[in-house]
Amino acid sequence: MGATTFPRVGGHPAFDLVDTVHWRLDDARAIDTLPDFGAVLEWCTEIGLIADPGIVRATPRTAAAEHAAIIALREAVYEAVFEDSPDAVALIAREHVDALRRSSLERGDDRWQWHPPADVTGPRAAIALLAHDLLTSDLRAARQCGDDACGWVYLDTSPRHNRIWCTAAGCGNRNRVKRHHARSRV
Numbered sequence: 001m002g003a004t005t006f007p008r009v010g011g012h013p014a015f016d017l018v019d020t021v022h023w024r025l026d027d028a029r030a031i032d033t034l035p036d037f038g039a040v041l042e043w044c045t046e047i048g049l050i051a052d053p054g055i056v057r058a059t060p061r062t063a064a065a066e067h068a069a070i071i072a073l074r075e076a077v078y079e080a081v082f083e084d085s086p087d088a089v090a091l092i093a094r095e096h097v098d099a100l101r102r103s104s105l106e107r108g109d110d111r112w113q114w115h116p117p118a119d120v121t122g123p124r125a126a127i128a129l130l131a132h133d134l135l136t137s138d139l140r141a142a143r144q145c146g147d148d149a150c151g152w153v154y155l156d157t158s159p160r161h162n163r164i165w166c167t168a169a170g171c172g173n174r175n176r177v178k179r180h181h182a183r184s185r186v
């Protein structure tokens with residue numbers, strides 16, 4: 001897989017994580033691009049959460065458990081933001097506290113930053129920190145793509161706050177064509 005495997009339309013890495021599910025709103029077409037822990041490590045590396053995935057050593061059993069917990073976190077982000085699910089918020093809160101307990105505060109170039117543990121639990125900790133960061137930020141711009149099936153989510157930072165599609169070239173273009181054909185059939 002190349003460097004452009006995963007979509008980056010979310011405007012926040014926690015939304016980019018949610019967007020690793022394609023066609024979320026259509027059960028028949030839905031694709032999870034994070035089918036295993038290896039894919040999660042690729043995603044983490046691509047967005048810069050982990051510098052060196054080679055340091056993450058895991059037994060198959062631990063990897064499966066971490067993968068399941070990370071997918072639960074991803075779905076919790078979606079359900080917390082778009083469905084106001086108390087269970088989802090509680091899960092993120094638990095994972096966040098747990099992540100902080102295992103992380104260390106280290107000096108960066110211009111600030112102190114939380115560093116997740118450099119072990120198999122690191123990706124989950126890093127993602128929990130991201131999820132918390134998103135949830136405690138201004139969510140008024142949180143949107144879901146206007147396509148019937150796409151389901152990608154993003155922060156609408158457009159000047160007029162009128163972004164309807166995940167991407168103009170993808171869902172925007174496809175839906176414009178669909179509408180044009182629907183009109184011309186009348």
Ligand SMILES: [Zn+2]
Pocket residue numbers: 145146147150151152165166167170171
């Ligand atoms: Zn879309």
